[in-house]
Amino acid sequence: MTQLPLPNFVLRRSLGTLETWGFGFSGLLLWLGTAPAMNAALGPAAMWVWMPGAMIGVLLNLQVKRLGMHHPDISGGTPNYMTILLDHYPLLARYGAIGYWLGWISVPPMNAIILTNLIQENLATIGWSFDVMPWRVGFTLLPFIVAFSNTRTIGILHSFFVIPAIGFLATFCIQGLGWLATSPHGPGLFPESFSGVGVIDWAKWFFIAVYAVYGCETASSFVSDSRKPRKTLECLGVAAITIPLVYVVGSWILAKLATSGELGDSAYLNLTAAARPFWGNAASGLVTFLIASGCLLSSATAVSNCPRILYQLAKDRHLPALFTVVSPRGVIEPSLVFTLLMSLVCLVWGDIARVVMVTGTGYLASMLAIHWGLWLQRHRSDSLWPRWSLAFCLLEAVVLVVGGIAWSWQDWIVGLLLPLVILALATLAPCLPLAIFNLTWWQKRYRHQANVPRKDWVVFQVVTLLLLLCGAVTIGWFTRASLAKFGFGDHGAIFSIVLITVAFVGVAIAAWTTLSQMSAITEAREQIEQTLQELQQTQSQLVQTEKMSSLGQLVAGIAHEINNPVNFIYGNLEHIREYNRDLFRVLNLYRHYYPNPPQEIVDEIERVEVDFMELDSVKILNSMKLGSDRIREIVLSLRNFSRLDEAELKAVNIHEGIDSTLIILKHRLKAKAHRPAIKVIKHYSDLPPVECYPSQLNQVVMNIIGNAIDALEEVSDNRSYDDLETHPNEIHLFTSLFTVTNEQQIEVPWAEIAIADNGPGIPPEIQQRIFDPFFTTKPIGKGTGMGMSISYQIIAQKHGGQIECVSSPQQGTKFAIRIPLKQPTLSDNANAMLPTAIYR
Numbered sequence: 001m002t003q004l005p006l007p008n009f010v011l012r013r014s015l016g017t018l019e020t021w022g023f024g025f026s027g028l029l030l031w032l033g034t035a036p037a038m039n040a041a042l043g044p045a046a047m048w049v050w051m052p053g054a055m056i057g058v059l060l061n062l063q064v065k066r067l068g069m070h071h072p073d074i075s076g077g078t079p080n081y082m083t084i085l086l087d088h089y090p091l092l093a094r095y096g097a098i099g100y101w102l103g104w105i106s107v108p109p110m111n112a113i114i115l116t117n118l119i120q121e122n123l124a125t126i127g128w129s130f131d132v133m134p135w136r137v138g139f140t141l142l143p144f145i146v147a148f149s150n151t152r153t154i155g156i157l158h159s160f161f162v163i164p165a166i167g168f169l170a171t172f173c174i175q176g177l178g179w180l181a182t183s184p185h186g187p188g189l190f191p192e193s194f195s196g197v198g199v200i201d202w203a204k205w206f207f208i209a210v211y212a213v214y215g216c217e218t219a220s221s222f223v224s225d226s227r228k229p230r231k232t233l234e235c236l237g238v239a240a241i242t243i244p245l246v247y248v249v250g251s252w253i254l255a256k257l258a259t260s261g262e263l264g265d266s267a268y269l270n271l272t273a274a275a276r277p278f279w280g281n282a283a284s285g286l287v288t289f290l291i292a293s294g295c296l297l298s299s300a301t302a303v304s305n306c307p308r309i310l311y312q313l314a315k316d317r318h319l320p321a322l323f324t325v326v327s328p329r330g331v332i333e334p335s336l337v338f339t340l341l342m343s344l345v346c347l348v349w350g351d352i353a354r355v356v357m358v359t360g361t362g363y364l365a366s367m368l369a370i371h372w373g374l375w376l377q378r379h380r381s382d383s384l385w386p387r388w389s390l391a392f393c394l395l396e397a398v399v400l401v402v403g404g405i406a407w408s409w410q411d412w413i414v415g416l417l418l419p420l421v422i423l424a425l426a427t428l429a430p431c432l433p434l435a436i437f438n439l440t441w442w443q444k445r446y447r448h449q450a451n452v453p454r455k456d457w458v459v460f461q462v463v464t465l466l467l468l469l470c471g472a473v474t475i476g477w478f479t480r481a482s483l484a485k486f487g488f489g490d491h492g493a494i495f496s497i498v499l500i501t502v503a504f505v506g507v508a509i510a511a512w513t514t515l516s517q518m519s520a521i522t523e524a525r526e527q528i529e530q531t532l533q534e535l536q537q538t539q540s541q542l543v544q545t546e547k548m549s550s551l552g553q554l555v556a557g558i559a560h561e562i563n564n565p566v567n568f569i570y571g572n573l574e575h576i577r578e579y580n581r582d583l584f585r586v587l588n589l590y591r592h593y594y595p596n597p598p599q600e601i602v603d604e605i606e607r608v609e610v611d612f613m614e615l616d617s618v619k620i621l622n623s624m625k626l627g628s629d630r631i632r633e634i635v636l637s638l639r640n641f642s643r644l645d646e647a648e649l650k651a652v653n654i655h656e657g658i659d660s661t662l663i664i665l666k667h668r669l670k671a672k673a674h675r676p677a678i679k680v681i682k683h684y685s686d687l688p689p690v691e692c693y694p695s696q697l698n699q700v701v702m703n704i705i706g707n708a709i710d711a712l713e714e715v716s717d718n719r720s721y722d723d724l725e726t727h728p729n730e731i732h733l734f735t736s737l738f739t740v741t742n743e744q745q746i747e748v749p750w751a752e753i754a755i756a757d758n759g760p761g762i763p764p765e766i767q768q769r770i771f772d773p774f775f776t777t778k779p780i781g782k783g784t785g786m787g788m789s790i791s792y793q794i795i796a797q798k799h800g801g802q803i804e805c806v807s808s809p810q811q812g813t814k815f816a817i818r819i820p821l822k823q824p825t826l827s828d829n830a831n832a833m834l835p836t837a838i839y840r
Contacts (some may be wrong), residue, residue, distance in 0.1 A: 011075060011225040011311070012330050019155030020226045022162040024219025024235035026301040028246050029165060029294035030212035033114065035251050036270035038205050040263065044255040045197040047248070049205045053213040054247045056392055060367075061240035063374065063384050064217040065233050070382040072229040076312040077220030077305070079366060083316055085373030085383075094318045096369030098419040098426075101309045103211065103363025105339055106355050107302040109347035111295035112139035118268055118291055140347050143300040144340050147307075148331060158300045165293040166242075168286055172275060173245050176253035179278040186277065187256050200406050207403030210396070211360045213247050214367055216240075221305045224312075225330065267291055307335035310426070320430045325442045337436060338426065357407050361400070361415025368396040381741075562631065570628040577621045584614045649823055651689035654753065657698045658733060661705060668709050675716040678709060678729045685736045690751045691822045693798055700791040700803075704755045704815045705731065707788070711759035711813070732756045737821070749821040750801075756814035762807040770805055795819065 038046045067081040074080050079100035086093035116135045123129065146154045181189045197205075219235040226232040257274040268291060275283040311332045314323035323335045346355050371393035378386030404412035435441040587610070591597075662669070662680060671677040712729040734754035739747040762770065771792040795803040801819035 011308075011326055011332070013225055013227045014152055014330055015155055015222055015226050015232075016152075017226070017228050017231040018159050019152065020219050020222040020232040021235040021238075022155065022159035022297075023222055023301050023304060024216070024232075024239055025162055025166050025242075026158065026294075026297045027212075027216035027218050028169065028239065028242060029162075029290075029298050030215050031169075031246050031250060032267055032271070032291055032294040033110075034208055034212040035247075035254055036258070036263075036267040037265040038208065039251065039254040039258060039270060040265040042197060042201065042205060043195070043259070044191055044252075045195050046205065046251055046255060048197050049202060049209050050213070050247050050251045053206060053209040054244045057213040057216060057243045057247070058240045059385060059388060059392075060214055060370075061217050061236045061243070063389075064220050065236035065240075066382050066384050068220045068223050068229070068233045068236070071223075073224050074312060075221065075224035075315075076309040077223070078217055078370060079309050080312040080316070081220075082366070082370045082373050083313070083318060085377050086369065088376075090318065092369060093373075094313070094423055095419050096366040097309060097313055097318070098366075098423050099362030099364075099369075100366035101306055101339075102342075102359045102418060102422065103215075103366070104302045104306050104309075105342045106346045106359040108140050108143060108299040108343045109136070110352055110355060111299045112136045112347065113350070113352055114267070115139050115292060115295045118288065121266075121268065136347060139295075139299075140343060141340075143296065143303045144336065144343075146300070147303045147336060148333070149329075152330075154300050154304055158297055158304075161293050162297050165290060165297060168290055169246060169250070170242070172271075172279075172290075173249045173253065175278050176257070176274065177249050180253065180256055183277070189256075191256075200402060203399045203403035204406045205403075206399050207360065207364060207407065208356070210364050210367060210399070211356065213243065214363075216243055218301055218305050221308050224308075303336065303339065306339040307332035310335035310338065319426050320439075322430050322437060322439050322442075323426070325439065328446060334437070334442060338429065342422070354408070354411055357404075357411040358415040358418060361404055361412055362419045364396060364400050364404075365416065365419070368393055368400060371396065566628055566631045569624070573621065573625050573628065577625075580617050580621065584617075649691055650694060651691045651822075652694045654687065654690050654692070654697065654751065655684055655735065657694055658701055658735075658753070661698055661702045664702065665705060665709065668706075675713070675719075675721065675724050676728055678712055678731060681730060681732045683732060683734045685734075687735055687737055687751055688821065690819065692819060693794070696794045696798060697819075700794050700817060701753065701755070703788065703791050704817075708755065708757040708759065708813070712757060715760045730758050748824075750818055751821050753817040754814055755817075756812060758812040761809045761811050762805065762813050763809060767805055767807060771803075800824065 035046075035050075038049065042049070064078050064081065068074075068077070071081060071084065074084070076097075079097035082096050082100075083090075083093040086096070113136055116132045116139060119135065120130070120132060143154065146157060177189070180186050216239045217236055219232055219239070223229045223232050254270060254274050257277060258270040260273060263269040263273055268287060271287040271290065272283050275287055279286055310319060310323040311326070313319040314321055314335075323332075323338070325332070325334045327333050346359070349355055371389040374383045374389035375386050375393060377383050378389075383389070404415070429437045430439065669678045669680060708731050712731075716724060716729065732755075734752070734756070736752045736754075738750055738752065740750055741747055771788050792803055795801045795817055799819040800823065801817065803818075804816045805813065806816070807813035
């Protein structure tokens with residue numbers, strides 16, 4: 001798919017760990033909708049479906065966690081990891097990702113129907129009736145309304161209810177299992193007989209089970225906008241532990257306790273019947289809370305998950321750039337609009353069984369594609385169990401064909417074709433004559449919002465709050481009057497539904513009123529903090545630039561002024577040496593042929609000591625040669641240090657740069673009245689040329705060695721000269737070569753420079769701030785505190801490397817500088833992996 005360059009729309013890392021974990025655990029609540037129907041159809045034989053399904057679900061969670069560790073910047077989770085695995089089969093990758101997306105877009109309308117039916121059943125007991133369609137539309141739209149307001153609002157709301165919901169679900173499983181094992185009035189924990197299940201029936205219900213038991217990996221969808229991606233991925237491991245508890249233990253409790261044929265496939269009736277023996281009269285209200293929260297929370301997960309799938313597909317060039325649009329508040333609005341439209345289509349269809357069958361076909365096909373991709377990429381380190389993946393792929397292929405056709409071959413064909421239809425619609429959406437599907441329209445909209453001053457909504461917010469409070473009191477008063485003749489146990493179920501629904505509605509209203517203003521304040525504060533941080537970085541960079549510019553000009557002047565006379569002296573030394581040699585040779589010849597000169601000449605030869613002069617003049621000329629060589633070496637070191645002619649990337653011998661720096665600092669290393677010389681011990685490895693900015697890298701080395709000398713001189717003031725001679729101050733210089741494995745599983749060579757001293761060390765509280773701009777421990781006038789901050793920017797930002805400080809009090813300090821041997825290109829840089837091990 002050929003497209004123009006993508007606009008600069010990115011998801012910010014704004015979600016907290018609790019919010020992403022909430023989205024991850026909501027997949028467990030899908031059990032509430034599938035287990036009762038399977039229990040009604042198969043009874044205890046349903047365990048033959050749930051046990052292998054739970055095992056595959058656990059392994060899938062751990063596999064997705066591994067993929068997330070390797071791809072922390074990928075949004076959308078599982079289906080978008082699949083597009084990476086199937087990068088050589090782009091059409092199959094798009095088909096599988098859209099199939100997965102279809103499995104989730106049907107969740108909000110399906111839950112709206114279930115929730116409306118549940119309310120209808122409970123209100124029928126007290127003689128109330130209502131038109132169901134407006135309620136279904138309302139429950140479908142409710143999570144979308146919250147999701148459109150702010151990217152974090154729905155996450156916080158979700159987290160608030162998912163904790164008690166998962167808590168009650170876990171309690172149901174654990175308490176139910178304990179009651180079966182210990183109660184003398186129960187049917188016992190173990191079955192008297194265990195019936196089997198036919199292959200076709202097994203395939204039919206495994207087809208449905210996949211819809212739930214594979215859906216516990218949704219935390220991976222939020223890794224790219226999580227503030228702590230690794231913490232988010234840990235949810236997958238915890239959810240993997242919980243899957244057998246819910247899907248196996250919970251289903252077994254249903255099979256043992258919900259045995260009446262009159263229960264049908266009603267989730268409410270089956271769960272209430274199973275919970276009543278150990279929850280008593282509270283069973284009705286708690287089960288209703290579970291179902292209501294499960295419906296709304298899984299819907300909230302769906303409306304948060306689906307846009308991220310489309311967003312990442314568009315970023316990876318599988319869909320038009322329209323779907324990469326992200327609002328200033330982090331809402332993926334065009335993708336959310338497209339998801340809403342498809343959900344409303346499912347709602348209008350209205351037949352839950354057929355909706356599940358059609359969308360589930362695409363979902364199961366996507367799971368098959370994921371396991372196939374893992375088998376194809378079996379040699380990659382992020383593919384954990386390729387042989388098991390192949391086995392699961394074959395199993396799912398059988399289930400897809402046998403189970404799908406057994407349910408309805410017409411719906412099965414529609415389900416197989418639907419991802420292609422949706423893919424075509426999404427691809428053609430930007431061509432439709434509707435502004436909402438035009439990329440330019442969204443850009444103009446956000447630009448207009450940024451330029452329009454915010455209105456004062458205080459009056460509107462206060463009036464809205466008053467209306468909500470008064471309305472809530474009025475409705476509560478009349479509702480309680482109508483229910484006065486019933487006990488709480490009779491209408492506790494209605495209370496649970498009203499509680500969760502009112503919470504969602506209240507947050508939806510607040511999200512478009514008060515919370516929008518609070519979000520604006522938060523965004524403004526974050527913008528100010530970001531601007532301040534950028535200002536500090538710019539200031540430090542200006543100081544660094546000016547410092548290097550001044551140093552370069554100074555070195556250039558000194559080198560030029562010294563170099564000319566030195567070249568004059570050095571160039572004439574050889575001529576003087578030759579003249580001296582010739583002169584003494586002529587003198588010796590004269591003395592040989594005229595051995596008896598006049599007395600005056602003899603006296604003069606003795607006075608000037610011609611023999612000594614002949615020997616000493618050679619030594620003097622050698623010393624002058626040595627001195628001029630030394631001066632030329634210093635000039636060359638100055639040039640190597642400043643690298644005035646190497647402002648761009650260049651492959652250089654970093655040992656030469658280190659040696660040049662040591663020559664510059666030699667006057668600080670040599671012995672002084674109060675201390676012996678500081679020893680410099682080199683441990684150089686055989687390094688190839690390193691691609692870097694030589695002048696800036698030399699500046700970093702000079703900053704670190706200079707700080708080491710400062711620390712050693714400071715501690716020397718408190719030690720005697722004899723002690724310093726016995727235990728001298730030392731600076732050790734190490735260089736080494738090592739490799740790092742990048743995202744493409746390619747070993748990339750890196751170089752390390754380690755500078756260690758045996759000084760007093762750096763306290764832990766100072767180590768935490770050592771790279772902060774303007775932080776210094778030196779007295780006023782002795783330092784600006786910019787050296788290490790600039791050093792960090794040079795290594796981390798300019799070279800894509802890492803600088804690390806390791807120190808303990810009285811144990812010395814070591815700085816490790818690590819940079820790639822060859823600087824990566826822009827595309828490679830995004831996939832580069834920084835090393836985590838320090839030099840030992």
